[in-house]
Amino acid sequence: MDLVVYKLGGSLLSWNDLADHLNAVLELRGNGRSLIIVGGGAVTDIVRHWSDVYLLPQETAHWIAVQSLAINRALVRHLLIDSREVASRQSAESEWKIRPGPLLLDVELYLREAEKNDHNPLPHHWNATSDSIAAWVASRWMADELVLLKSTDAPTTIDVEEAAHLGLIDPLFPELAAGLPQVHWCNLRSQPPIISAWFQNSQRLSNSTLAPPERSAEF
DSSP states (O other): OOEEEEEEOGGGTTOTTHHHHHHHHHHHTTTSEEEEEEOOHHHHHHHHHHHHHHTOOHHHHHHHHHHHHHHHHHHHHHHOTTOEEESSHHHHHHHHHHOOEEEEEOHHHHHHHHGGGOSSOOOOSTTSOHHHHHHHHHHHTTOSEEEEEESSOOOTTSOHHHHHHTTSSOTTHHHHHTTOSOEEEEETTSSSOOEEEEEETTEEOOOOOOOOOSSSOOO
């Protein structure tokens, strides 16, 4: 059974159709070994503001931002009644053996443990948002697929570096996602939501009209 990592964009968390569309997307992949990393959105924007106001060191701002993801994860845990929380690959595999289904990653606990012995830990600055966290996790878990759940259509007429320049993904994402087998994109607000191939080995897979950026890259 394939392992699919989903990054849920924080801009989707204030949308009242989130639960229905998220469940619909999970069903597209059989709702088996699914790992969800919830983004920051408005909650983490507050941390970004604090970082500017108080001139927080990047390391400090990074971990406060990561900690803020727990608030959003709690909301998604409430919306996805079949979901469970995990903090390691081992605990995830144990949960999937008991019952397949979506798992929500406790990002802070996972990163603090996983980075201890990693030769290439995740950089701790604002260029490494939850997009890059999802790519880093997907590579460490050897996921078969990374799916970015966003509020806009896939930018398939441009390469991944240009997408980062436009703020559709964070600046570090192209580097961290380059080695992943497949990176797919889903405009979760579409009806019905469809998972579309975006790039493989940093190459464009199709041509379509580029949608305007959802916003500058969010955590």
